[in-house]
Amino acid sequence: MLQMSFHSPVGPLVIHEDDEAIVRLGWGRATDNADRPLLQEAHAQLTAYFGGSLKRFDLPTYVNGSDFQRAVYDVMSAIPYGETLTYGDIAKLTGNSAQAVGNACGANPIPIIIPCHRVMGAGGKLVGFSGAGGVETKVHLLRLEGAAGLLI
Numbered sequence: 808m809l810q811m812s813f814h815s816p817v818g819p820l821v822i823h824e825d826d827e828a829i830v831r832l833g834w835g836r837a838t839d840n841a842d843r844p845l846l847q848e849a850h851a852q853l854t855a856y857f858g859g860s861l862k863r864f865d866l867p868t869y870v871n872g873s874d875f876q877r878a879v880y881d882v883m884s885a886i887p888y889g890e891t892l893t894y895g896d897i898a899k900l901t902g903n904s905a906q907a908v909g910n911a912c913g914a915n916p917i918p919i920i921i922p923c924h925r926v927m928g929a930g931g932k933l934v935g936f937s938g939a940g941g942v943e944t945k946v947h948l949l950r951l952e953g954a955a956g957l958l959i
Contacts, residue, residue: 811846812837816857816951817919817944822849828869831916834939853919859951862888864920872914875903879911886925889952893927905929924948 809824812835823831824845848866855861870880878901886892894905894912901908908926915923918938924945928934936945 809841809843809846810837811840811843811850813850813853815853817947818939820853822846822853824849826869828867829917829920830869830871832918832920849920856919857951866920868917868920870916870921872911872916875901875907876911876914879908880915880917880921883912883915883923883926884921886922889954891925891927891931891949891954893929893931895929897926909934919948922948925952925954 808830810821811824812819812821814820818834819836821831821833821835821837822829823833824841824843827845829845829849845867852861852864852866856864870877872880879897882892882897882900894908897908898905912923912926913935915921918924918936924936924938933942933945936942938944940947
């Protein structure tokens with residue numbers, strides 16, 4: 808698996824590529840920075856996102872998960888920039904429980920690109936985030952997207 812790390816406003820990030828798809832985004836430093844076009848493009852898109860000029864990622868991704876998890880990630884990926892859905896909303900769309908959706912969100916291997924930070928608890932309640940920094944990182948990302956009014 809190829810990887811590249813870079814500094815971001817939410818800390819050091821590591822992008823992982825395998826078979827020409829982004830398969831993971833995590834916090835930390837790469838053990839070996841690969842100079843690959845897809846990793847460079849992912850870095851460029853994340854930089855543009857953090858700069859406020861990118862509203863939707865256009866990267867090939869692959870999640871090695873269940874059909875249910877991939878369905879949840881597809882719904883999350885369709886949530887527009889600056890908007891949110893609840894676990895219950897996604898549960899209705901996928902035909903599962905809100906708790907199962909929460910578990911899938913927590914297992915999201917590509918946070919930010921697959922925007923699990925746009926998923927809220929019932930009534931718009933701010934709940935966990937699987938990335939480093941937890942809820943504080945989630946709040947930072949929602950503020951970046953102009954969704955901070957949802958948090959007041």
